[in-house]
Amino acid sequence: MLSLALAAAAGAQQKDVVGCKDHALFTRMPTYWIHSCTEKEFDRRTFTLGEGKTMEVEGHLWDLRYYPQATATSKPSDIQILKNFENAVLKLGGQRVATRKGKDTYKITRDGKEFWVEVSAEFTGKYGLLIVQREAMGQDVVANAEAFSNDLRATGHVAVYGIYFDSGKSVLKGESAPAIAEIAKLLAADPALALYVVGHTDNQGTVDGNLRLSQDRAQAVLQSLVRDHGVAPARLEAHGCGLFAPVASNDSDEGRAKNRRVELVKR
Numbered sequence: 001m002l003s004l005a006l007a008a009a010a011g012a013q014q015k016d017v018v019g020c021k022d023h024a025l026f027t028r029m030p031t032y033w034i035h036s037c038t039e040k041e042f043d044r045r046t047f048t049l050g051e052g053k054t055m056e057v058e059g060h061l062w063d064l065r066y067y068p069q070a071t072a073t074s075k076p077s078d079i080q081i082l083k084n085f086e087n088a089v090l091k092l093g094g095q096r097v098a099t100r101k102g103k104d105t106y107k108i109t110r111d112g113k114e115f116w117v118e119v120s121a122e123f124t125g126k127y128g129l130l131i132v133q134r135e136a137m138g139q140d141v142v143a144n145a146e147a148f149s150n151d152l153r154a155t156g157h158v159a160v161y162g163i164y165f166d167s168g169k170s171v172l173k174g175e176s177a178p179a180i181a182e183i184a185k186l187l188a189a190d191p192a193l194a195l196y197v198v199g200h201t202d203n204q205g206t207v208d209g210n211l212r213l214s215q216d217r218a219q220a221v222l223q224s225l226v227r228d229h230g231v232a233p234a235r236l237e238a239h240g241c242g243l244f245a246p247v248a249s250n251d252s253d254e255g256r257a258k259n260r261r262v263e264l265v266k267r
Contacts, residue, residue: 014069023062023131025108025115026088029076031069035126038063045132047105047116048098057116058253059135068125075125078102085119085129134253145185148264152186152193157265159247163221168205170216172224180221183264184229194235196265197222202256203243215240221262237267 013033020037022028043061046054068075076084082104086096094108094117102122108115118130143160151158162179165171172180187193199214199221218238225231248255 013071014067020064023064023129025092025110025117025131026085026129028066029068029081029084029127031072032066033069034064035067036065042135043132045116045118045130047118047132048100048103049105050098057132057134060133062129062131064129064131066127066129072125078121078123078127081121081125081127082119085117089117143182145182145189148182148186149189152264152266157198157263159261159263161261163262165217165220168213170213170220172220176224180224180228183221184225184231186264187225187229187231187235194267195237196267197225197236197238198263198265199238199240200245200259200261200263201243202259203246203250204256207242211240211242213240214242218262 013031016034017036020034022034028034038061040061042059044056044058045061046056049055082102085106086104089096089106089108092108092110094106094110094115096104097107098105103118103120106117106119108117114134116132116134119127120130121127143158143162148158148160160179160183163176164173166173187195197218199216199218201210201214203210205213215238218240222233222236222238225236226233243250243259246255246259247261248258250256250259
């Protein structure tokens with residue numbers, strides 16, 4: 001009886017940890033199981049670009065660790081695992097940006113999305129996938145009308161984050177509603193207040209294109225305040241400043257995200 005139980009246990013296949021699954025970009029090595037996984041809506045990781053060069057990438061993160069079955073009579077080498085993923089990346093149109101012993105770094109652009117991938121493999125047959133889909137963080141916390149009023153009194157202007165547009169577009173996204181509502185509250189609390197609504201962009205694209213885009217985005221905010229909150233049009237005036245008034249360096253995603261903003265300026 002004991003020998004039969006041990007044989008059954010030895011032949012049992014190890015299963016993925018509950019809640020873990022493959023990333024949509026890749027299948028897994030045959031017979032492997034997921035030993036651990038982490039997914040974060042927004043995080044930062046450092047990727048190797050070459051000798052002495054690294055880059056921090058922010059966005060949606062997945063970290064997956066795969067193990068071979070304990071009952072496997074043979075296991076792929078680390079080189080075999082790395083080559084498998086290299087071929088898979090090439091089929092996706094990606095490119096390898098760095099390689100060192102046991103680890104390869106790839107960049108994949110697919111369906112308008114940018115992915116950074118680190119594949120690590122061990123001689124034991126275990127391997128890991130670190131994947132970051134590059135994107136700016138969504139602003140969940142929006143300053144309130146009182147904070148806007150304080151800044152206007154102190155400096156004559158205030159940056160409003162939490163107003164969202166698709167890249168290169170001037171149509172307000174639905175998640176902008178809380179920030180727009182706080183601007184409306186600000187105006188309702190001070191009937192004499194009149195504002196310039198000023199759009200700003202990062203430095204991606206042409207100067208003329210960014211000037212038009214920033215003007216159109218400021219106008220979209222103005223129209224929402226008038227249409228959805230009953231603000232008198234005479235109290236608002238839209239202008240576009242384009243890329244000419246950055247508040248951070250345009251050399252990083254984080255800096256560019258800060259520069260893409262709408263400001264209120266007291267008239």
